[in-house]
Amino acid sequence: MTWLIIGIALWYTGHLWKRLAPGLRDGLGDKGRGVSALIILAGLILMIVGVRGADFIPLYTPLPGMGHLVNLLMLVSVFMFGAGEASGVTKTKLRHPMLTGMFIWAGSHLLVNGDLITVVLFASLAIWAVLEMLIINRAEPDWTRPERGPFAKDLKLALVTVMLYAIISFAHFWLGYHPFLGTYG
Numbered sequence: 001m002t003w004l005i006i007g008i009a010l011w012y013t014g015h016l017w018k019r020l021a022p023g024l025r026d027g028l029g030d031k032g033r034g035v036s037a038l039i040i041l042a043g044l045i046l047m048i049v050g051v052r053g054a055d056f057i058p059l060y061t062p063l064p065g066m067g068h069l070v071n072l073l074m075l076v077s078v079f080m081f082g083a084g085e086a087s088g089v090t091k092t093k094l095r096h097p098m099l100t101g102m103f104i105w106a107g108s109h110l111l112v113n114g115d116l117i118t119v120v121l122f123a124s125l126a127i128w129a130v131l132e133m134l135i136i137n138r139a140e141p142d143w144t145r146p147e148r149g150p151f152a153k154d155l156k157l158a159l160v161t162v163m164l165y166a167i168i169s170f171a172h173f174w175l176g177y178h179p180f181l182g183t184y185g
Contacts, residue, residue: 004050004117008124010043015128019135051117060114071179073108077101078168079161087146088153095143096136102129 014036018025025032080101083090094100106126109118137143172179 001050001054001117001120003046004054004121007043007046007048007050008121010039010046011125012043012128014039014043015132016135019132019139047121051121054117057116058114059116059119062112062114066111067180070108070112073104073111074168074179075161075165077105077108078164079157080104082157082160082164083154086153086157087149088155088157089148089151090154090157092145092148096133099129099133102126 080097083097103126106122109122
């Protein structure tokens with residue numbers, strides 16, 4: 001659990017110091033982005049190590065049938081991760097599509113996993129996504145909607161989403177987690 005908590009702290013630090021301590025990060029110039037990336041990568045690695053090494057401590061039993069909902073939410077989440085970069089229609093509807101995707105991703109994992117390590121990890125990431133949105137909105141209150149692109153960009157993103165979802169599912173199987181088994185009753 002210690003590695004997980006250190007990893008989460010590094011994740012928060014790497015993402016938030018640009019907004020909370022802009023002088024420090026800006027003082028590093030272009031190196032500031034690299035430092036951020038290294039901090040975030042170290043955090044991600046430590047989160048993975050922490051999760052893989054943690055004991056299973058049950059907190060609650062997920063509701064039956066949640067697996068179906070979570071798989072649908074995961075498709076939405078993966079789509080949202082890419083919506084900010086795809087110059088289609090969706091990008092004009094949400095100010096923070098990637099952070100929204102992160103919130104959906106983290107929240108959906110809480111619906112099907114009721115153990116302590118999952119709650120610590122995914123609740124922390126969901127809180128981070130909301131916190132990041134609030135901080136950005138406060139620092140930059142005026143949002144200019146991007147120009148609407150062709151719907152075909154969203155369709156292309158949907159196809160890419162399905163392919164990425166398949167890869168993510170395979171990665172889950174490879175790591176010993178079965179995203180299509182469990183809470184489907």
